[in-house]
Amino acid sequence: MYQYNEQDQNLINARVEQYRDQTRRFLAGEIPDEEFRGLRLMNGLYIQRQAPMLRIAVPYGLMNSVQVRKLADITRKYDKNYAHFTTRTNVQLNWPKLEEVPDILAELAEVQMHAIQTSGNCLRNTTTDHFAGVIPDEIEDPRPWCEMIRQWTTLHPEFAYLPRKFKIAVTGGPEDRAASRVHDIGLHLVKNAAGETGFEVLVGGGLGRTPVIGKVIREFLPQQDLLTYLEAILRVYNLNGRRDNKYKARIKILVNALGIDEFRKLVDAEWEIIRRTGLALTDDYIAKIKGYFEPHPYAADAVDGLSVLENQLEDNADFRAWYERNTREHKVAGYRAVVISLKPHLKPPGDITDVQLDAVADLADTYNFGEIRSTHDQNLVFAHVAAGDLYTLWQSLRDLNLARPNIGTLTDMIVCPGFDFCSLANAHTLGVAEKINEKFDDLDYLYDIGDIKLNMSGCINACAHHHVAHIGILGVDKGGEDFYQITLGGSSREDASLGKIIGKAVPQAEVADTIEKILQVYVENRFEDERFIETVRRIGLDPFKERVYATVN
Amino acid sequence: MPLLINRAVTEDSWLLVDEADFSAHLSEDIVVPYELFAEHSEALLSAEGKLGVRINGDQDLNLLLQHLDKLALIAVEFPAFTDGRGFSFARILRRSGFAGQLRAEGDVTRDRLEYMERCGFDAFAIPADRYSDDITSAFGEIPVHYQGCADDERPIFRQ
Numbered sequence: 001m002y003q004y005n006e007q008d009q010n011l012i013n014a015r016v017e018q019y020r021d022q023t024r025r026f027l028a029g030e031i032p033d034e035e036f037r038g039l040r041l042m043n044g045l046y047i048q049r050q051a052p053m054l055r056i057a058v059p060y061g062l063m064n065s066v067q068v069r070k071l072a073d074i075t076r077k078y079d080k081n082y083a084h085f086t087t088r089t090n091v092q093l094n095w096p097k098l099e100e101v102p103d104i105l106a107e108l109a110e111v112q113m114h115a116i117q118t119s120g121n122c123l124r125n126t127t128t129d130h131f132a133g134v135i136p137d138e139i140e141d142p143r144p145w146c147e148m149i150r151q152w153t154t155l156h157p158e159f160a161y162l163p164r165k166f167k168i169a170v171t172g173g174p175e176d177r178a179a180s181r182v183h184d185i186g187l188h189l190v191k192n193a194a195g196e197t198g199f200e201v202l203v204g205g206g207l208g209r210t211p212v213i214g215k216v217i218r219e220f221l222p223q224q225d226l227l228t229y230l231e232a233i234l235r236v237y238n239l240n241g242r243r244d245n246k247y248k249a250r251i252k253i254l255v256n257a258l259g260i261d262e263f264r265k266l267v268d269a270e271w272e273i274i275r276r277t278g279l280a281l282t283d284d285y286i287a288k289i290k291g292y293f294e295p296h297p298y299a300a301d302a303v304d305g306l307s308v309l310e311n312q313l314e315d316n317a318d319f320r321a322w323y324e325r326n327t328r329e330h331k332v333a334g335y336r337a338v339v340i341s342l343k344p345h346l347k348p349p350g351d352i353t354d355v356q357l358d359a360v361a362d363l364a365d366t367y368n369f370g371e372i373r374s375t376h377d378q379n380l381v382f383a384h385v386a387a388g389d390l391y392t393l394w395q396s397l398r399d400l401n402l403a404r405p406n407i408g409t410l411t412d413m414i415v416c417p418g419f420d421f422c423s424l425a426n427a428h429t430l431g432v433a434e435k436i437n438e439k440f441d442d443l444d445y446l447y448d449i450g451d452i453k454l455n456m457s458g459c460i461n462a463c464a465h466h467h468v469a470h471i472g473i474l475g476v477d478k479g480g481e482d483f484y485q486i487t488l489g490g491s492s493r494e495d496a497s498l499g500k501i502i503g504k505a506v507p508q509a510e511v512a513d514t515i516e517k518i519l520q521v522y523v524e525n526r527f528e529d530e531r532f533i534e535t536v537r538r539i540g541l542d543p544f545k546e547r548v549y550a551t552v553n
Numbered sequence: 554m555p556l557l558i559n560r561a562v563t564e565d566s567w568l569l570v571d572e573a574d575f576s577a578h579l580s581e582d583i584v585v586p587y588e589l590f591a592e593h594s595e596a597l598l599s600a601e602g603k604l605g606v607r608i609n610g611d612q613d614l615n616l617l618l619q620h621l622d623k624l625a626l627i628a629v630e631f632p633a634f635t636d637g638r639g640f641s642f643a644r645i646l647r648r649s650g651f652a653g654q655l656r657a658e659g660d661v662t663r664d665r666l667e668y669m670e671r672c673g674f675d676a677f678a679i680p681a682d683r684y685s686d687d688i689t690s691a692f693g694e695i696p697v698h699y700q701g702c703a704d705d706e707r708p709i710f711r712q
Contacts, residue, residue: 007697007709008697010696010697011695011696011697011699014694014696014697015695017694018694018695021694022664030685031664035634035662035664038635039664121635121637151699151709152699152700152708154699155695155698155699156699156700157640157667157668157669157671157672157698157700157702158640158641158644158668158672158700159637159640160637160640160665160668161634161635161636161637161640161665162637163637227708235641235644235645238637238638238640238641239610239638239641243610243635243636243638273648277701277706278701278706278707278708278711279700279701279708281710282710282711284710285710288710
């Protein structure tokens with residue numbers, strides 16, 4: 001992974017001191033509340049319902065064991081012994097003290113971490129595929145490009161006060177595990193007819209109150225033009241995005257208002273001016289950054305573990321269930337990518353304790369070249385585990401309550417913290433997630449239902465991406481009571497689509513039963529091997545509506 | 554209202570005029586609002602004194618870009634600290650060859666000075682209640698720049 005040089009380190013050290021001084025001046029009454037709000041948000045600090053919340057950046061979801069141990073330590077020293085992973089692959093502390101945040105940042109800087117631009121109306125953390133670099137059908141590892149984007153976005157002097165927040169996602173090939181089509185900019189590595197590698201560029205996707213699938217603005221962008229093109233898009237947006245209404249300020253609204261062709265014209269006109277400037281990437285720089293993402297020293301004899309693994313799979317049904325649900329193919333023979341479930345039974349999705357963090361760091365050192373990834377659906381990944389190590393790794397993870405074999409199933413939900421923590425939320429989410437977990441704890445049933453994506457947001461800001469879930473749940477407040485609106489048919493993948501509302505919102509006590517009815521309709525109607533989303537697309541919403549809203553005789 | 558030019562407190566030598574009195578000051582160094590410039594550009598551009606124009610994000614920068622060689626000062630208004638359009642105005646003006654004074658006005662306070670300077674501003678009109686003698690320590694707080702900027706166009710990989 002990328003390692004800071006002296007300049008990178010100097011930058012984050014200076015940023016810590018700058019923020020420390022801003023905090024000091026705020027506490028001394030020298031910075032008005034509203035202005036400090038802008039400054040602290042740009043450094044990841046929210047003031048929430050119960051306490052401040054600090055969002056720490058995990059650039060493109062990649063960490064090493066030293067960093068994870070530091071996170072564990074910070075949760076012990078400054079928080080309540082746990083942290084929470086988010087859909088931007090970042091990590092949040094729910095109970096830091098405003099006055100102590102500069103000290104937390106100083107500790108993070110020791111391990112090349114920070115909270116720069118994890119919130120606010122600026123360029124946010126770039127995300128990517130959590131299987132980057134290990135999947136067989138990838139055009140190229142997207143992470144070096146994410147790192148180049150990270151450097152360009154970090155403390156960009158021109159784009160710190162955008163109309164609204166701005167998110168970029170990059171995928172290494174046609175498969176989309178980064179929800180790139182619902183990002184302000186989605187970048188897909190592609191090859192053109194001449195066999196050169198570049199990017200397909202999408203713009204104007206997004207969720208929130210106005211969910212929109214991104215539109216293709218450029219089918220092929222040569223790789224050396226990446227930053228000049230991004231800068232052209234950002235400049236057009238900064239100058240033309242709406243600033244009169246924060247709900248109409250995202251780039252998706254601008255792109256829709258102008259139309260993609262007119263927007264493209266503006267971008268191209270700007271790009272023509274800056275395309276050949278010093279911002280054009282150099283071969284040396286590209287090669288240098290790629291050098292940080294060379295393949296790990298995989299063991300040539302890892303394939304020897306396959307026969308042992310086969311026996312272990314045969315002997316232990318629990319291990320086999322975990323292997324089938326929670327591990328994925330790796331392009332190097334003898335290795336698997338392992339998903340560590342942060343969706344245990346009856347615990348908030350994405351949460352992890354200090355003890356688990358420390359243990360995960362140790363396991364990463366033993367089995368995964370010291371590398372840990374966070375995923376956009378709030379799990380962790382060990383991307384390179386040798387076949388012969390899987391069984392012992394599974395045992396360790398199981399002891400840590402990190403081996404629930406539910407990846408890709410109904411209980412692998414994305415859930416925002418909701419009303420319990422968030423000051424924006426209208427409704428609770430964690431209690432409902434718990435109810436769903438209680439109802440659908442039977443693994444055989446979950447496996448029979450198969451691949452399904454259920455996401456739940458506690459308000460229309462849609463932090464949990466409910467619009468692009470196969471089953472989306474949105475909490476709404478009706479006269480002081482929590483109700484839940486249900487959508488079906490969304491997808492955040494390469495076949496991205498927005499879910500449609502099936503009818504009036506249901507009360508909290510009925511959510512789990514409603515999900516059950518929806519699943520019944522699926523089971524009754526599915527063709528063999530047909531996934532939930534495919535059945536919904538084939539038969540439409542009516543059969544689901546009829547069952548859910550049927551009047552009881 | 555204290556005025557910083559090139560990081561030093563400086564007396565303002567420019568006179569701000571409006572529709573009513575601009576014709577009486579054509580031999581002096583004056584700053585005119587954008588609308589006035591748009592309406593009387595011919596008279597203003599041929600005046601004896603030096604000319605400055607005040608613009609904000611709602612107005613058309615292209616009009617100024619056509620006359621950069623005749624303008625000695627451009628004042629960009631920040632109606633609120635959250636309005637970042639002025640940063641892009643500065644970048645565009647400098648890359649288009651504007652070499653006169655580029656002044657940030659309005660909600661211009663300490664924690665944006667460094668970014669403003671990097672984008673090309675060299676003058677800052679700071680509201681009196683937000684000014685302090687140590688304000689210039691805001692410049693250079695971050696010693697490393699990944700991006701090119703007005704005084705050094707090279708991004709980190711060309712530095």
